Structure formats: structure tokens, C-alpha cells
Amino acid sequence: MEVNNDYDFSLPMASLLRAGTSKAHESAEHSQGGVRLAKGELDKQEYVYFLMMLWHVYAELERGLETHASYPTLQPTYNPTLLARTPSLSQDISYLLGVPEAEWQTHPSHSSLMASPPKPFVEYTTRLRELSESSDPTCLLAHAYVRYLGDMSGGQFIRRRIAKAYDLDADRGDGIQFYDFKKLDSSEPANMGDLKKIKEWYRDGLNTGIGDDTTLKAAVLEEANKAFKLNASIFDLLSGEGRIQEPQQPAVSAPKQAKALYDPILVSFGGLLSVAMTVGLAHVVYMGTSNTSGNCVLRGAEYWLRSILSIA
Numbered sequence: 001m002e003v004n005n006d007y008d009f010s011l012p013m014a015s016l017l018r019a020g021t022s023k024a025h026e027s028a029e030h031s032q033g034g035v036r037l038a039k040g041e042l043d044k045q046e047y048v049y050f051l052m053m054l055w056h057v058y059a060e061l062e063r064g065l066e067t068h069a070s071y072p073t074l075q076p077t078y079n080p081t082l083l084a085r086t087p088s089l090s091q092d093i094s095y096l097l098g099v100p101e102a103e104w105q106t107h108p109s110h111s112s113l114m115a116s117p118p119k120p121f122v123e124y125t126t127r128l129r130e131l132s133e134s135s136d137p138t139c140l141l142a143h144a145y146v147r148y149l150g151d152m153s154g155g156q157f158i159r160r161r162i163a164k165a166y167d168l169d170a171d172r173g174d175g176i177q178f179y180d181f182k183k184l185d186s187s188e189p190a191n192m193g194d195l196k197k198i199k200e201w202y203r204d205g206l207n208t209g210i211g212d213d214t215t216l217k218a219a220v221l222e223e224a225n226k227a228f229k230l231n232a233s234i235f236d237l238l239s240g241e242g243r244i245q246e247p248q249q250p251a252v253s254a255p256k257q258a259k260a261l262y263d264p265i266l267v268s269f270g271g272l273l274s275v276a277m278t279v280g281l282a283h284v285v286y287m288g289t290s291n292t293s294g295n296c297v298l299r300g301a302e303y304w305l306r307s308i309l310s311i312a
Helices: 013-020 022-029 032-038 044-067 086-097 101-106 108-115 119-132 140-152 154-165 192-210 214-238 300-304
Strands: none
Touching: 013 022, 013 192, 013 214, 022 214, 032 154, 032 214, 044 086, 044 108, 044 119, 044 140, 044 214, 086 101, 101 108, 119 140, 119 214, 140 154, 140 192, 140 214, 192 214
């Protein structure tokens, strides 16, 4: 792919992402839907829709990361015990709906979401699936970066607002476990200082995985901006200006049975959806416009032969 000379590709990957996605981050952060989410202004039904949407996105993302756990660019940051969000999202959804965790996917609200998903959601899950099925899944890293580090950053602010908005016990954590992480080296709950350490660990792994490869850096940066744009489009669904105007046909058939929380249900979702994603709110990540997964199929066979242990 063509490298954009507007950026300093001598920077480590994490620093390049910070510089190269700042405008995209600011744009999504100040979107009307993003502001409503950050202020805790969504009604409870909207928020549950949001969590359902997020569960499916994370299920798709985490399935791809699991499938390619040993891939050189992804391996340094692969730690599902520390990062995986699908289990906590499932717990929060069941708590807020007041149903057993095994039953929320058959709840009428979820069934309506599955009937006809909004276009922005289909585009995002489709993109994640394309990357997961690519011969070079490196650009999953861009999406993981925006999701996980966003949850550890702005997500902590949103946690407080959500607890207050829906009268949840912030100390117990019921209904807001999605925003809770464990310490990097233990199973104890992480505080803000611990989250900072996790983010530093993740950035180091990101830099190690990509190394000094300029072409890979350019592809991940482009994908980061694409991911931010996808998130911003979903934030638009939370603008308060009505429900989805243009239902999307089912992307794929419903799965027979999820083998684990990593198994995505990439089906159709509800045309009433007023849902959004938090992730871009407080962390510098992603918008994009151009290419498909071809931009990330970068030096596939060649890259497998290279060492990924050098730090940028």
C-alpha cells in the first residue's frame, strides 16, 4: 500500500496511533450520541441495546484474536484472561434485563435486534470478520487497541455516570462489570494506577508486534482511523433523533450454538436499535475511509519469517 508521508513513521506504533488518530478521536468524542452516552443520558433500554451491540462486536473481535493468537503481530498483546470483555458484557446484560444469563439472548429486546441490524453495526462486524478471515490479521490490532484501551480510559468515567443514571451500586459492580478489569499480575480488581500499567503493557506489546515495518505501521494506522469512523457512525445512532431509518438485511445466518463467549452471533439485529460504542470516547483511536482487508494483507508470507521481538 502507499504510505502517507504526512506522518512520522519512525515513531513507535503506539505513538504513531496517538498522533495519527487525534482528529478522529476528537470528532467521535464530541458527536451528539457520544456526548449522551458520556453524560449518562441514554434511557435504560437504549443502554441495554448498546450492551447487546457491544457484546456482538466483542465476540467477533475476540474470536478473531483467539483464532490468530500466535500470529507474530498479535501475540505480544494477546491476553484474554486480562482483556476479554464478552463475559462481563453478558453478565451486565442479564442483570439489567433481570433474567438469567443463559436467557438474555432469547429476550424480546435481543430478538428484535437480531431481526434487522442497522447499517453501521453490520459494517463494523463485517469488517472485523473480514480481518479475522484474512491471511494477515494484523489490523485486528487496531480494533483491539481502540476497544480495550478505550474501556480502560474513558470507560471508567462512563462507569460512574451509568451507575448514577440507573441507580446501580458502583461498589458491588452489578450491571457495570464491563468496565472492571483485574490487575496485570493478579486476580485483584484494578484501580486507576493498575489500569495505567495495563495500558503501558499493551502499548509496549503493540510496538513489539509491529516493530519497524513502515508498511505495517501505515496499514494499522489506516485501520485505526477506519475503526474510529465505524464507531462514530454507531454513535450517530444515539443522537436522540430517532431510531434506525434504514434496516439492514441479515449479514449471516444465526449460529446454531455459541461454543463460548468468543463465538459471535453475526446475524441480523433490531431496526429499533439506538446503540453505540464507548470506546473511542477517551482514547486516541480510529477513523478510516479507504481500503478493505487487502490493506492489511501486508507481506503475509514474508512477515511470518521475520522476528517480532525488536522494540520500535
